[in-house]
Amino acid sequence: MKGCDCCGEPAIARVREPNRHFCATHFTGFFEDRVGRTIRDDNMIKPGDRIALALSGGKDSRALILVLSHLLPVWENVHLVAITIDEGIEGYRDETVRAARELTAILGIEHHTVSFEDLFGNNLDTLLVGREREACTVCGIIRKKALTVAAEQYSATKIATGHNLDDEAQSVLMNTLRGDLPRFVRDAAQENPYFIPRIKPLSLTPEKEIAIYLMVNNAWNVLPECPYTRFALRAEVRGMLTKLEYRYPGTMLHLIETKKKIGRYCAGAQVSEPIRRCRECGDPCSADLCQVCQLRHSLGR
Amino acid sequence: MNIILPDNSGRTVDPAPRTIEQVLMELGINPIEVIVSVNGKLVPEDVIVSGNDEIRIVRVAHGG
Numbered sequence: 001m002k003g004c005d006c007c008g009e010p011a012i013a014r015v016r017e018p019n020r021h022f023c024a025t026h027f028t029g030f031f032e033d034r035v036g037r038t039i040r041d042d043n044m045i046k047p048g049d050r051i052a053l054a055l056s057g058g059k060d061s062r063a064l065i066l067v068l069s070h071l072l073p074v075w076e077n078v079h080l081v082a083i084t085i086d087e088g089i090e091g092y093r094d095e096t097v098r099a100a101r102e103l104t105a106i107l108g109i110e111h112h113t114v115s116f117e118d119l120f121g122n123n124l125d126t127l128l129v130g131r132e133r134e135a136c137t138v139c140g141i142i143r144k145k146a147l148t149v150a151a152e153q154y155s156a157t158k159i160a161t162g163h164n165l166d167d168e169a170q171s172v173l174m175n176t177l178r179g180d181l182p183r184f185v186r187d188a189a190q191e192n193p194y195f196i197p198r199i200k201p202l203s204l205t206p207e208k209e210i211a212i213y214l215m216v217n218n219a220w221n222v223l224p225e226c227p228y229t230r231f232a233l234r235a236e237v238r239g240m241l242t243k244l245e246y247r248y249p250g251t252m253l254h255l256i257e258t259k260k261k262i263g264r265y266c267a268g269a270q271v272s273e274p275i276r277r278c279r280e281c282g283d284p285c286s287a288d289l290c291q292v293c294q295l296r297h298s299l300g301r
Numbered sequence: 302m303n304i305i306l307p308d309n310s311g312r313t314v315d316p317a318p319r320t321i322e323q324v325l326m327e328l329g330i331n332p333i334e335v336i337v338s339v340n341g342k343l344v345p346e347d348v349i350v351s352g353n354d355e356i357r358i359v360r361v362a363h364g365g
Contacts, residue, residue: 002345014345021345059361211336211361215343222359242333 013212017249024216031213035067035201036074044199045158047076052156052196054147055082055104055111057096059220060162062103063210064202066219068160069107079110083150085143086115088123092226099221114150116142127299136232141291145283151196163200166207169252170237172259177233182272182286185263194275194284204253302350304328307335307360318351325358335360 002011004023011021015030022030039045053068055061065082072078084100086093097113104111116123120142127142128135151159175184202210214220244251277283278290285291304312304324314324321339325332325346332346338357339350350356 002348010342011345012343014347024343206333208333208336208361211359212343215336242331246331246333 012216013209015209017253027212028216031205031209032067032070034205036071038204039071039199039201042199044160044201045075045078047078049075049157050079050081050155051158051160051199052147052151052154053080053082053109053160054162055084055100056162057084057098057100057103058162059210059214060164060167060202060207062099062162062219062221063205063213064160064162065103065107065109066214066217068201069109081154081156082109082111083147083154084111084113085146085150086113086117087139087143088116088125089226090125103219112150112154114146116146119146119149136234138295141295145292148196156196159196159198161198161200162202164202164205164207164210165252165256166238166241168200168203168259169241169255170234172255173237173241174233177237181266184259185266186272187263192275204256206252302352303355305355305357307358316352318349320347320349321356322346324350324356328358330358 002014002021003009004011004026005020006026007023009023009025012024013022013027014020015022020030045051051068053061053065055065065080068080072080082100082104084097086097101111101113116127120127124135124139124142127138131138147159172184175181211220241252273286275284275286276288278285278293279288280293281290283290283292287294289297302314302316302324304314306312306328312328314327321337321344322332325335325337336359337344337346338359339348339354341355341357
């Protein structure tokens, strides 16, 4: 049996980079310290912030709300409000929405649910008939809009999402494969008069460690995976990256560091179209029509 | 050794002592993608298992 590097108690987890073993207590401490450091290093949270936390009910957002609720006393006058976007995905979303509701009730955190049906008149399953391969793209565009609408409604100064290290590394690789430089260097956390800044406190936290954190803190639920996942390029990139990460520990972190370096080199350069207003709905965007209006047209709505 | 796979199906493997990591690789499972418990307790993947150990493998589901 392996012992915890901090106290010698039986270890429940091994962190690979750097190689360390932790018991449940010290793993929780290590996990929360790293999230706190990520927040501090990137100035993610300021006193007085009202943070709209995107709470899907899945493991990443559950871990995010748990760790932020533990770290909250450190920041002066910071308020959390959890927002769950219900896309209406059959056999998937109901369970996760329920999980989100239960967790916020236990933590005593304000919680609101916003549905695709309420905002756009249809759920995702209906919108995607015959377009399953575009599921993640369509869902991503509408969820982003739904989250923005809800965050504005509840007066948020920041939007926090549960994107983890694996997600971020996958995005770097996907944007490289697509040749999408603007998206590659985009930093949604930057203050911007058009958008509520988005912060990702778990962006340096591996996905596996998030699951361990939930398990040792009795917050693990076996929830279904989104049924549209298999259609996405991301699924293939995920498999490639986990293979590389296993053989070459630190690969994902290096990808994130590379993105940050390239972002610094591109600072001040015009790598994307300047922000303007959508000619139909008035939302800020980098084209004549915003992505939501473009999608509406392509769906014939 | 008895293994409970992520889909809850069971398998029996050679009881010779080796690390969980080695068992996972034999099953074609990437240790980065799963969490493992042995006899009901969460353990790191460099722990040695053998004999009548019961190993449960849980896949870290994506999306969240």
